[in-house]
Amino acid sequence: MSPKVQCVDLRTHKSTTTFSGIFPIRRFKSKDSSCEYLAQKKSAALEAQPKRRSGSNAQRGKRRTKANDRERHRMHNLNSALDALRSILPALPEDSKLTKIETLRFAHNYIWALTETLRMSDQQISNPTEHMRSPTEWDNTGQFPPKMNCGQLSVVPHLSPSCKHGVFIPYGISYTCL
């Protein structure tokens, strides 16, 4: 059911590999999202006396309709933001659309991959002897850059051998499904 996601070389904008969208899930245990907290909140709400809202039925109906409109508008805004996020993620095929949760997970991994690429770019600047290694050589050495594993998503950053204004430009991130 998960859509295939096609990735591109960020420099050439040509598609490279595809993977199906199973992304690593990082589980957080926070007060606001824990099952215990939500269960407590729900039971407290059930036990609580129903609040008497002021106003006639007609007034309450009007307020409810207004609140529904606001909520609809709010969700539309949220969806617009998700669409904007989808549009900047690399190389979605024309005929498929990431689901909401896939969009968020993909964005998370994409940011992570870019961050790793920058980090390794900095390492390369501080250690110029690594500069001329090809990605293949890097892979063979098992040293730099390491093959980054993030759950089921494997990220292999490739660094451009060119240097612009003293900054190495990362041009490629390929993803392979493990």
Next chain:
DNA sequence: TAGGCCATCTGGTCCT
């Protein structure tokens, strides 16, 4: 047909 995804409604809570 079951399961996933989504939009919408709804009531509760928090904040201004």
Next chain:
DNA sequence: AGGACCAGATGGCCTA
């Protein structure tokens, strides 16, 4: 008081 935010419930649509 009213708005924003949140999570649960519900029903529709689609796909394997």
